[in-house]
Amino acid sequence: MSNPSLLILAGDGIGPEVMTEVKKVIHWYGDKRDMAFDVSEDLVGGAAYDKHGTPLHDGTMAKAQEVDAVLLGAVGGPAYDNLDFSVKPERGLLRLRKEMDLFANLRPAQCFDALADFSSLKKDIVAGLDIMIVRELTSGVYFGEPRGIHLEDNMRVGINTQRYTEAEIERGARAAFELAMKRDKRLCSMEKANVMESGILWRDVVTEVHADYPEVELSHMYADNGAMQLVRAPKQFDVIYTDNLFGDILSDCAAMLTGSLGMLPSASLGFPMANGRPKAMYEPVHGSAPDITGQGKANPIACILSFAMALRYSFDQGAEADRLEAAVEKVLADGLRTADLIGEEGVAPISTTEMGDAIVAALDASL
């Protein structure tokens, strides 16, 4: 059997820097665990725009459809802020999500013990936090029509449309219930059924799907209350299922509870391919961080943990994913910190490269 294939799209800003560290980890698995991957690389976002005049070349899109998993770094940067909307770096990312039909975006927010002090919330509120946000990723206001800016009576009007079919709500709900079954069997669905018809439909469909998962305790919450509860008492949640826009916002909020956006991975999953693996893309939740690009300050952990999610969800290597997560936990417990993880205490930060090397060394030590 041929090796599983990975397409690396490092993208812009700190994307290439953090991806360099992920590649060390990928090679480690080939060398030390006899798990070689066929890795290819291509451009996305501003980097693709610079070369091809588009944030995602058709050839890259075709490759992404063929590989077993895509690993993406980050897209965007100030150099591209004034580009036409249709060729902005973000459009490349959104095209990948849409055309690969990656409807279930898994965003875990886990607080590592060594970092509990680092959260902006009190330690006892976040210590041991382990929640999973499932964000619907291919529909809603991100893609709904009509959209655009046009003139009405000489007045500019900006329009976006929140649109969900029941099938779209249902498939994401099933993914969320399946995850809840493997965790603490609690699911909280968030929408704005008090003001949006799409929210009423959302609540109805999630309730219908619940019939197939009677063991899961289902609750519903308005998304604004959900934001408040995430900051007030985040440990009340196990799995949260929400739409594309609320999920974008709530997942940044949940991520920050854990101390740093530099720690949080994500998986975007679609339907199974012919080989049984889901269509999949893995990416850190953080962005391209242009303010620290090229300075060796970026934290590669979110991107490395995204590869751990690939091991778990694409390659059925849960034990190896555990090994990689434990290696990350070990370097943090040893006190190693990139600049984003340093608070008042004045520990000297290590560089992106040093963090990657330390994680590889911890992998070695795990054998």
Ligand code: IPM
């Ligand atoms: C995210 C990002 C993207 C989004 C941007 C870069 C288009 O914020 O993945 O959360 O809004 O979905």
Ligand code: MG
């Ligand atoms: Mg976001």
